[in-house]
Amino acid sequence: MKTYKDLPADGGSNIVGQVTQQVNRLQQRLASVRHTVAIMSGKGGVGKSSVTANLASVLGLRGHNVGVIDADINGPSIAKMMGVRGQRIDYGDDGVKPAISPLGVKVMSMDLFLKDDETPVLWESQTQKDAFTWRGTMEMSALREFLSDTEWGSLDYLLIDLPPGTDRLPNLVDLLPNLGGTVVVTIPSGVSQLVVKKSLTMAKKLLNAPVIGIVENMAAYVCADCGKTEELFPSGNTEEMASQFEVSLLGKIPFDPRISIAADEGSVFVDQYRDTPAGQTFFSITDEIRMFFESQI
Amino acid sequence: MKFLCLECNTAMEFKETTTPDQGSLTAIFECPDCFAEFAMHMNPWETQMLKSLNVQLGGRSEAAQPMEMVQSFLSQKNPNNLTSEAPVGSTEDGGKCPFASAVTEAFQEQEPTGPVWTPEALERLERVPSFVRSMAKASIEEFARENGHPEITTEVMDTARGNFGM
Ligand SMILES: Nc1ncnc2c1ncn2[C@@H]1O[C@H](COP(=O)(O)OP(=O)(O)OP(=O)(O)O)[C@@H](O)[C@H]1O
Ligand code: SF4
Ligand SMILES: [Mg+2]
Ligand SMILES: [Zn+2]
Numbered sequence: 370m371k372t373y374k375d376l377p378a379d380g381g382s383n384i385v386g387q388v389t390q391q392v393n394r395l396q397q398r399l400a401s402v403r404h405t406v407a408i409m410s411g412k413g414g415v416g417k418s419s420v421t422a423n424l425a426s427v428l429g430l431r432g433h434n435v436g437v438i439d440a441d442i443n444g445p446s447i448a449k450m451m452g453v454r455g456q457r458i459d460y461g462d463d464g465v466k467p468a469i470s471p472l473g474v475k476v477m478s479m480d481l482f483l484k485d486d487e488t489p490v491l492w493e494s495q496t497q498k499d500a501f502t503w504r505g506t507m508e509m510s511a512l513r514e515f516l517s518d519t520e521w522g523s524l525d526y527l528l529i530d531l532p533p534g535t536d537r538l539p540n541l542v543d544l545l546p547n548l549g550g551t552v553v554v555t556i557p558s559g560v561s562q563l564v565v566k567k568s569l570t571m572a573k574k575l576l577n578a579p580v581i582g583i584v585e586n587m588a589a590y591v592c593a594d595c596g597k598t599e600e601l602f603p604s605g606n607t608e609e610m611a612s613q614f615e616v617s618l619l620g621k622i623p624f625d626p627r628i629s630i631a632a633d634e635g636s637v638f639v640d641q642y643r644d645t646p647a648g649q650t651f652f653s654i655t656d657e658i659r660m661f662f663e664s665q666i
Numbered sequence: 667m668k669f670l671c672l673e674c675n676t677a678m679e680f681k682e683t684t685t686p687d688q689g690s691l692t693a694i695f696e697c698p699d700c701f702a703e704f705a706m707h708m709n710p711w712e713t714q715m716l717k718s719l720n721v722q723l724g725g726r727s728e729a730a731q732p733m734e735m736v737q738s739f740l741s742q743k744n745p746n747n748l749t750s751e752a753p754v755g756s757t758e759d760g761g762k763c764p765f766a767s768a769v770t771e772a773f774q775e776q777e778p779t780g781p782v783w784t785p786e787a788l789e790r791l792e793r794v795p796s797f798v799r800s801m802a803k804a805s806i807e808e809f810a811r812e813n814g815h816p817e818i819t820t821e822v823m824d825t826a827r828g829n830f831g832m
Contacts, residue, residue: 376668376677387721391730413804457746464732465748479736481747488742510720510735518732533804560805 395517395544398464402436402524404549404662406581407541411568413533415556416586419628421530422450423639424552427655429472430640433525436467438515439478440541441532442508443490448480452635456481464518472637475524477515509540516544535571548578549662552619555610556587558602562610569614580616581661583607584654588621591646598623620654623647669704671697678704683722691716781810783818790820 399405408421421437428435439447448454453468453476460466467475479490521527529545531537541548551572555565565583572580585607590599601624611618622628625647631638642648669678678695681703691713693706708716716722720735731737737748783791794802809826810818 370672371670371675371677373668376670384716384719384721387730388719391720412801414799414801459748460732482733482736482740482743484742484744490740491742506715506719507735507739514720514733514736556801561801564808 391513391517395513398517398519398521399527399545399547402521402527404525405527405529405545405547406549406658407440407529407531407545407551407576407578408554409531409535409538409551409568409572410533410554411535411564411566411571412555412561415554415561415565416622417533417554418446418450418530419632420552420554420584420586420622421528422447422632423628423637423651424655424658425451425474425526425528426470426472426637426639427651428526428528428659429470429474431655431659434523435473436475436477436519436521436524436527438512438519438527438529439476439480440512440515440529440537442479442511443504443532445478445480445483445490446632447530448476448478449486449635450632451476452637454480454486454635461520464520467519467521470637472640475519475521477519479511505536505540509537509544512540513544535568535575538571538575542576546577548576550579550581551576552581552658553583553616554586555583555605555607556602557585557600557605557607557621559605561602562605562607566610566614569610569616573614580614581658582617582619583611583614584619585621587624590624617657619657620650622650622654669695671700671702673697673702674699676700781807781816781818784820786820787818787823790823 408417408424410417418439418441425435425437437447437451439445441447448456448468451468451470451474453470456468458465458468458481465477467477468481470476483490531541553565553569553572555562569580569583587601590601591597592599607618607621623646625642625645627642627645628638628647631641639648639651643652670676671678674697676697676699678697681694681696683694684692691708693708694703695706696703717739720730733748737743791799791803791806806818806823806826810816810822813825815822
């Protein structure tokens, strides 16, 4: 009897062939992107999306061609923060045209595909239980499509806003073998930093890319009236964490309600409030990131 | 996965798939020598796997459209998007059949099941100020996972709260 090896390799289902084709398409698309940066944290709600949106805007203000991809398929927020929620998207000659922010940043997010703000991301499936089991794979397929089917054109920077946690990191390596680096967002609370440390370890282990640095968000509260600074979360120590992991601390963004308000309005905080402490910090963090890449050449 | 016709000692060839019936897809294979056919019924899990990867058994006659997976499987989508015709792509062939490796791959991508919020708990979560809400949500989910609560009730929230000193 013939064995597995004796049989011609093509049983006819062509699954691997199609997956290979998907990979090729992705590589072709990303060939015109100079630097891809993933924004991550182990913890939810620490400000990954806000940091991503503002860094992207600063890069845009600095004259770079910038794209942002919302990899938080299940809890998309980038479209709203970048002021592109509700923009209609359509086919171009070579894929789908991204939404464009007021500063010219190209944006692709699940938000843009949903009917309205209240609509959750539900995949068609036999049962909702199936949908739940398959959610991870569906999300990764969606992210692959966002990466490879968007007409990014040539970009200096493509920022990727990751969902909270480390569950998706292994998949990210498959999708982005040439990831330029990661930025890890934390807040200065002890509990949060424990979680962020775990994800730093995971990122170092799993991703084939350096950690560019840590951003401490909601570092302190600067009063808009009198400029007085109050600590918000006294227990953590980001400096210590940075030195323990031998990564740089890119900056400390104070808590500023206007970041939140701007995000809700879809206006650009860093443009409107350039001269506030938070605004300045976004600029200096961005410059650190630019220097990180420029020093590599 | 490959199939051999024992009668002829010939590799069976993939012939066609039928439309899914109750979530199960059927693939038909045929022996090119004696034309014997057999059907492979995939369980809903395998069927769903193909769908999630956005691949078609037997290959495609046309290249996948941009954002095809997002557009075809999202339940409630924005009807105004992607209304024009997608430019027609080229057809490419090639590729082999280790169905099994695709299955293995998909297994590695499985989502860990998270705790489910009861409506009462969700309602209470809504009362948390918006800028700390997603943080609170994540912390409580983490607490529930670590302590083995499959469901987040208001009681679980109370315990979690005590734990965090919130
Ligand atoms: N420095 C800051 N000052 C004030 N508000 C902030 C700051 N950073 C973030 N926020 C607010 O905190 C909330 C959570 O931020 P954001 O959505 O960016 O976090 P995230 O880490 O992306 O969350 P998720 O894990 O849900 O994706 C938002 O309402 C945002 O406007
Ligand atoms: S720091 Fe506090 S007390 Fe001082 S002005 Fe600002 S809000 Fe008022
Ligand atoms: Mg986010
Ligand atoms: Zn035969």
